[in-house]
Amino acid sequence: MPDYGNPLRFGVFPAPDADRLDETMATVRAAEHGGLDLVGIQDHPYQRRHLDAWALMATILARTERVSVFPDVANLPLRPPAVMAETAASLDVLSGGRFELGLGAGAFRQAVSAMGGPSRTPPEAAGALEEAVEVIRLMWWQRSSVRYDGRHYRLAGVKPGPPPAHDIGIWLGVGGPRMLAAAGRLADGWVPSSAYFPPEKLPAMAERIDAAAREAGRDPAAVRRIYNVMGTVDGSGAGSFQGPAHAWVEEFTRLAVEVGMDTFVFAPDQGGAAQVERFAAEIAPAVRGEVARLRGSG
Structure with missing residues (x-):
């Protein structure tokens, strides 16, 4: 697999539990002060312990100055894409261009259905996600009105706006063959997570994305690769990401x-802000330096 030469970025994935808000915000502050780039917030509205992802993201953007924020990933079945597009654009404007949009098809069908969302089969969920990407982009166009007639979503002459402050990226949290091709x-x-897709699974998945991108006439480098990694620095538990910083x-x-x-x-299994401080101080700069060295050597 190739190295596409994209700039490296690092971020955190704090728990959005209501009873751990102080810990969540301490983790965010550690990311901001440590020079990290992103904060990802999971979006599970049916999870009773979680704060609403979009309210929390707005709060994080209001309390930071540099770090970007994204839903990791937004729950499409419970969030109409046209409305989501306006909320995303609004957060981008309010934060000065610090919002990106992670989007998922909604993996927990029973929980989504229990909250009043559509109960979609996997093919239906994939089709809805593909349509949603198109709907969201239409809602960001600076046009007098837009229309869309899909199986799952319709726009009937709606007036889009406001436009985002920058070109918001749409990142798909997907793993199946059809949706990997859609990402391409x-x-x-593309936003895989190590809990579901450990490192050894990534090459084959990335190849499917690249093949679909080339077939569509796109440069595969245009698809950024965002990996959620769960673990503990100096940890000894199960999973791919444990052990010493090196x-x-x-x-x-x-x-x-x-x-x-x-x-x-980075989603710390334990340790919260202290783990993020180590991640920012010992891991992110060392990876940047080593990758720069290897790229420079050809």
């Missing part, structure tokens, strides 16, 4: 130059 054709980024540096460097992953979003 349609999306600006082991993390080696693995991230390998994933960057051999698989094309360019963004690493």
